[in-house]
Amino acid sequence: MVIANPRARYVWRGHGDINHRLHHSLHRRLDLANESIDDACLASEERRLIERARMSGYGRARDRTLTDVELAALLQHEGAATRFLDVTPDPFIALFFACEHAVSRPGSAALVAVLVPRTWPIRPTLAPATASDCLGQLDAQRIGEGGKASPAYLVETAFLNERMKAQRGQFVVGRSPADATLASWSSLELQLLERDQEKLRIQKLLNPVAGKPPEPGDRPPLIVFRLSSKVRISLRKQLAERFGYTTETIYPDLNGFALAFNQYAPLA
Numbered sequence: 001m002v003i004a005n006p007r008a009r010y011v012w013r014g015h016g017d018i019n020h021r022l023h024h025s026l027h028r029r030l031d032l033a034n035e036s037i038d039d040a041c042l043a044s045e046e047r048r049l050i051e052r053a054r055m056s057g058y059g060r061a062r063d064r065t066l067t068d069v070e071l072a073a074l075l076q077h078e079g080a081a082t083r084f085l086d087v088t089p090d091p092f093i094a095l096f097f098a099c100e101h102a103v104s105r106p107g108s109a110a111l112v113a114v115l116v117p118r119t120w121p122i123r124p125t126l127a128p129a130t131a132s133d134c135l136g137q138l139d140a141q142r143i144g145e146g147g148k149a150s151p152a153y154l155v156e157t158a159f160l161n162e163r164m165k166a167q168r169g170q171f172v173v174g175r176s177p178a179d180a181t182l183a184s185w186s187s188l189e190l191q192l193l194e195r196d197q198e199k200l201r202i203q204k205l206l207n208p209v210a211g212k213p214p215e216p217g218d219r220p221p222l223i224v225f226r227l228s229s230k231v232r233i234s235l236r237k238q239l240a241e242r243f244g245y246t247t248e249t250i251y252p253d254l255n256g257f258a259l260a261f262n263q264y265a266p267l268a
Helices: 025-032 039-055 068-077 091-099 134-144 162-167 195-206 229-243 254-259
Strands: 010-015 085-087 109-115 152-155 170-174 222-227
Touching (some): 010 085, 010 091, 039 134, 068 162, 091 109, 134 170, 222 229
Antiparallel strands (some): 085 170
């Protein structure tokens, strides 16, 4: 219903801990430093990171200068704290991330599906930036293309390195939620309904009228699948044997090879 559905598009994340919140890494970094978390602060930290990266010579790939959006996406994929949230269109890759450390970090994990509204997808332009921060640049591109600015975007950059290619990396970036309750567990405005309304929506999905699937607007914006510790270990083995998804193949570089043989890696 979720994966093979022409009427609804989802992107996926794997959380190795069921309690992991849908916060991007820059949100978590600012929270650990007891700093305020708002769009102005996020934009300022993003600008500082991008400028430092360019000064250090990391602003080029594929024999050209990267745009700010591309550079932020690349930095996020390599582990820097940004307001870009890693996602993938492949649920089995996300499932690998949920199960990757099943042996060394036991406990329940989560496979998360995020609904992609039609206004989200965007392929960043290579034109010079007209705004100082990435969200402003994406807004300007969308408006320049005749559309309207979106509260969030699914950023579909070119695969800038082999790691992004192997993981089919995409990114969700958006403004902070206005609702304090939502902001406590998500860095994105997901346009959720009230709890009782969401419950009714899910019930309708599980028990639709015979022969009549729910309308597109009835699709839940967020779905979480709980994975027990035992299931994670089994799935990790299945993903390796059936799809070839291992630490070495998902991280196809020297760092990934080393991680595949680190102190926490299973011997089998």
